[in-house]
Amino acid sequence: MNAEEIRKDFPILQQEINGHPLVYLDSAATSQKPRPVIETLRRYYEWDNANVHRGVHTLGSRATEAYELAREKVARFIHAPSPEQVVFTRGTTESLNMVAYGYARLKLKEGDEIVLTPSEHHSNLIPWQQVARFTGAKLKYIPLQPDGTIRLEDVRATIGPNTRLVAIAQVSNVLGTIHPIREIAAIAHAHGAVLVVDGAQSVPHMPVDVQDLDCDFLAFSGHKMCGPTGIGVLYGKRKLLEEMEPTYFGGEMIDVVELYQATWKEPPWKFEGGTPIIAGAIGLGAAVDYLTAIGMDEIRAHDRQLAAYALEKLSAIPDIEVYGPGQGTDRGGLVTFNLKGVHPHDVSTVLDAEGIAIRAGHHCAQPLMRWLNVAATARASFYLYNTEADIDRLASALQTAKEFFQHAIG
Amino acid sequence: MQLDDLYRQVIMDHYQRPRNLGDLEGGTVTVDLRNPSCGDEIRLQLLVEDGIVKDVRFRGAGCSISMSSASMMTEAIKGKPVAEALRLSHTFRAMVRGEDVDRDDLGDLEALQGVSKFPARVKCATLAWQALERAVGHDEADGGTN
16 A cells, blocks of 8 residues: 555645645544545536435436445445445434434433443543433443553453443544454443444544444444545444334334324334435445555554554654553554643644644543543544655654744743 | 744743732632633632722633633733723734734733634633633623623
């Protein structure tokens, strides 16, 4: 895989920001879009646009075919046993909320337990707080090691006979920690609990096989994997999707409607009330094609190499503190850090002046910030279009930031 | 985009050595405010007597822009009538939005003028002022006076 060649597929990367060539290191927030995805969206709107699953005209058939073909592509991408197990949603947040509202709130009761980690993104935390509030279930947390990893012995000690649901990110959006999902699934299942995996940071960056992981639900977003915003996926095991209730009601999702009652379609369509995100799904299909052609193993190897390089470069700068697993431990393609004595917003402003885009803030993980004992952090995250030269630019700009503030502070 | 436009010496000075940092005892209005999108937070305490800001303190955690703005604000409003503090707040907000204002009223606060060229940082600069307006019951964000 040649990142220099791949960059050419991304029109947005060909620009200057504040007089410097753009270095985009915020793909964990949202990825950039390659030309084939942008072109697919344009072609859809210029040529095939119609509503799906209704009407018998030619455009309606084309749009429906393209929409359902996208579902097949996504199913193959995550090795789902069938396309019917892929529900199109607005994104990871909506997918997780659908499980919380359509499944957990109906199934859990007082005395049941939901097991999480303190490093979850707010979207994989607050829906479960709400479930606990409405059902009387309790939240329990698997403790983190100092580098943000979890130990299987702690997983075994936290998940127990009352645990009904375990929810965990496969890759932490702040620390880059990669959690052992297959092993956690086995422990959860031994107690009859379902495992919900937040795949927002894993599905775009590594091969994910839901059958191999044996997770019960998997949620992820299209826009972090070269697809459009506004489209996401909820994968579920067939039996669970059948048991799960729709969270939206209306057109499109129904079977028979009478004046006082109605019945639903089969999954996944019963979860897709209203006109679905047709263009978004088709765009996501194009993104899946694009990533598959490059190869998820290749992308994973590239991310891993960039993360290791960034860790080495940043650790070499005095006054930079890096969080998460250290050198030699596998991590996702991101590095979170702070420059001593300088707030990450200020760091980010200095980097932006040099054309470098990073994320600064609490990363939608306030409990984790408290655990790290910081108010906020800076995060550089990588994807297939980043190069070691981008990280060299980052390291050099951080050196500038350090000198600038040391001088300014005097 | 010039960084020196944003990070003026006086700003870094207030960031490093914030004025009126701490707590006030008794008879005070306390406002806790945070910017949920970035995590900056401030606690502002005012002692208002006969329509005058007799004393003011703040505590907070945030970037150099939000903390220096808070520090300079406390210096600027201490001893002033509430109405004047509010006028200053409106002038300050207008300045960081890039509007033309009479800078004579602003003193040190003029140093934050550069924020107007960094739209992502305007919220940092106005956090303390929003707390001030809330403390005296004139919160623009809540729809004006109450």
